[in-house]
Amino acid sequence: MSQQPAGPLAGLRVLDLTRVLAGPTCTQMLGDLGAEVIKIERPEAGDDTRGFAPPFWPETKESAYFLGVNRNKKSVTLDIAKPAGQAIIHQLLESCDILVENFKVGALAKYGLGWEQLHPKYPRLIYCSITGFGQTGPYAPRPGYDSLIQAMGGVMSLTGEPDGLPQKVGVPVADLFAGLYGCVGVLAAVNHRHATGEGQQVDIGMMDTHVAWLANQGMNYLATGENPPRLGNQHPNIVPYQVFPSKDGHIVLSVGNDPTFERFCKLVGREDLLADPHFATNAKRVENRQLVTDTLTPVMQSRTTKEWVETLEAAKIGCGPINKLSEVFADPHIVARNCVVEMEHASGATVKVIANPVRLSATPPTYRAAPPTLGQHSDEVLAGLGLTAEEIATLRAGGVV
Template structure:
């Protein structure tokens, strides 16, 4: 069964996380992805670790399935000829070079659109191709700091804290996939491609959502609330008899049901706690009361009672308990792929679920240049050409 993007060809000159996450998503959806690196392999994540499995980096494995890999020296004339041939056959071109670098390589949108006017061209950088920061390198940690995310993450005691994954990269990869799909759809009408300018900074600022809106409307600079919510109470962790549990009461009806489960119905009618607005005003008093109550039972006991009453809650899983959770198996969120070097590799499954055209894993995360011969022969190069390219350092 084909994926929803079967027939779409993507030329991927990106590396590390944001771009590869985007192209893996497109590949899971059925697109053909050709991953281009410098001879020897230039995606830094190939060497990031530990852990490694048979010398293959776990980091690299996480975002590079469903791709074919070739190596091309972009500074050589023959290398540029190879890229030109690939561009002519592609629907999408994606890279994460800085603006001046892609210009120097002769692969700017203004250049490559002359080779293929239907091409969707996606550039991913730290700060975008315009503005005073357009020449700065952008790494996730720096973006989390500059975007304001770290100012609201952690507690007043801990100080600013980054999110535990490179969330700015992941968000940008998702935005890239969304933008590419939108541009492909528009191409059905116009018949021509266009360029997409994405930045980690923009993506992370946009993801501040309600926190940014709270500031823009009120003018009040938000602090670090730790596991508390700036707009909803109670919406945080509580210490049960054995371990912490997350309670997420989203409205007044849920709060009333929570009070019933706690055998404290009078709390729901208390003028200080009856509405969410009042609970925000009297957060400390309410949390102090609830903290005592939640210590009376184990987290599992509370979870059973709260789930039965339709009150959102959950345990704080570590990676071991997460991947042992029956929901993971039920949703196919843990898959195995056979790799020629690493052996059987466990990977996180796709979150995208389709009724007729499901996502599939058709290819293992490739070695650098693993498909040089295959792809170059498809482009019309002879075996002798390929041997010469290898000897001359073109591939």
């Protein structure tokens, strides 16, 4: 790993028994913040996402998917179903602070690596389990998949056009939120251990985290007992806060309060709306959502998106274009914020990864090592445990490594 300033988690060692997205999101965040992360992968096969392609990154054998959530990790191939593999896990745990896993409930216990089995032996160990439905409850044994959680967790019922099909979000938000909540839980457990010396289990269920971020829509239901309808690109509690057609495309208009609506009406020459009781307050505009939309649509169609953005921004009225990813990554603000980082991959190619969004003034995230090739660090890590080259060769011949 390259030499960069130590992050806030420098000195912590993470044993990463995760694959696909939720778990690797958690462990990459820990790695970005300075922890040493040892990723255990199946011999020959590796993390499932190595095969989630095309696209592969040019001049490498790695999928873009895998590269997205596995930087700052050391890859060790190990068959934990074999006793020799389990013995190596225990050797690693002697110096590890955190274990993160996303196996099905009870799966690791078959190998003597469950929380209940490890806690007595490693009382300082923080053990984070990320599953579809958590460690308890009637659904605990079920596998968890992003689209399944989006469906069961309610977000698909809220997403899509009113007369269309329920829609999942275009990126795997159920996985990502579970990984991020997992990282938050681990950091809280680290702080608790600093105070008490005691490790604990962090139980993250994708379903739980999905319900947690239903946010205002979840609260709307709890307050009324009524299922919120799908509103397409409109906001359930604020109007106008939605997509409008412009002269040459579309634009998002975000009018967050009544003073901003007054300023907007004066700017576009529709002061008459301010005297109309249907438009007088945000609550009235929500009640008369379709009238507001129908009234403002021809107004917004009178100018191009670029003209509106320039005009509305000057008046401090929220708005923005609907960018394709090519426009996102070329946006001068994204470029200025260094939201893409180039890293030297073990293949010799340079790969681009999306930067960690956490900005810390004293201990920022670091980019010490590109996502590893399968088993890239097996010999290094095993030698660090005291195994000789001959012993490692024997393990490899036996399919353990």
